[in-house]
Amino acid sequence: MYKLTNNAEVVIRVDDGAIVPRGHRFWDDYEAWLLSGGTPMPADTMSLESTERAWRDAEILRVKWLGERHQDEILLKGKTTLFDSEFTELLTYLQALRNWPQSTGFPVRDNRPLAPVWVSKYGV
Structure with a gap:
C-alpha cells in the first residue's frame, strides 16, 4: 500500500x-x-489555518533579522543599514504578521500582510 x-x-x-x-x-x-488496481491513501492535509500560520511564522523568521541588525547597529553607535522609516515599516509589518491570525481576513491567502517592497533588496 x-x-x-x-x-x-x-x-x-x-x-x-x-x-x-x-x-x-x-x-x-x-x-x-x-x-494492478491499487488505490493510494490520500495525502495528509493541513488545515488552511495551520498552513497560513506556518507561512506567517516562516515570514517572521525570514525578515526579523533586519530589525535585529538595525537595533545592533544603533547600540554599537554605527551606521545603520536601514533608514529609520524602513525600520518603522518593518516593525509595522512584523506586528501585522503577529496580528494576522486574529484579523477578519485570516486565513485567506490574498489577505496576507504585504512585506515592504524594499525588503527584497536585502536578499530576503
Whole structure:
C-alpha cells in the first residue's frame, strides 16, 4: 500500500514508511501496484489555518533579522543599514504578521500582510 504526499513526485510506502520519489527504484513497484488496481491513501492535509500560520511564522523568521541588525547597529553607535522609516515599516509589518491570525481576513491567502517592497533588496 502507498500513500500520496503533497508533492506529486513523491509517495510513501506504507509498509515501512519509505519515501519514494519518482525515479527511485521503488517507483516502478508503485506504478505496477497502481496498474494492478491499487488505490493510494490520500495525502495528509493541513488545515488552511495551520498552513497560513506556518507561512506567517516562516515570514517572521525570514525578515526579523533586519530589525535585529538595525537595533545592533544603533547600540554599537554605527551606521545603520536601514533608514529609520524602513525600520518603522518593518516593525509595522512584523506586528501585522503577529496580528494576522486574529484579523477578519485570516486565513485567506490574498489577505496576507504585504512585506515592504524594499525588503527584497536585502536578499530576503
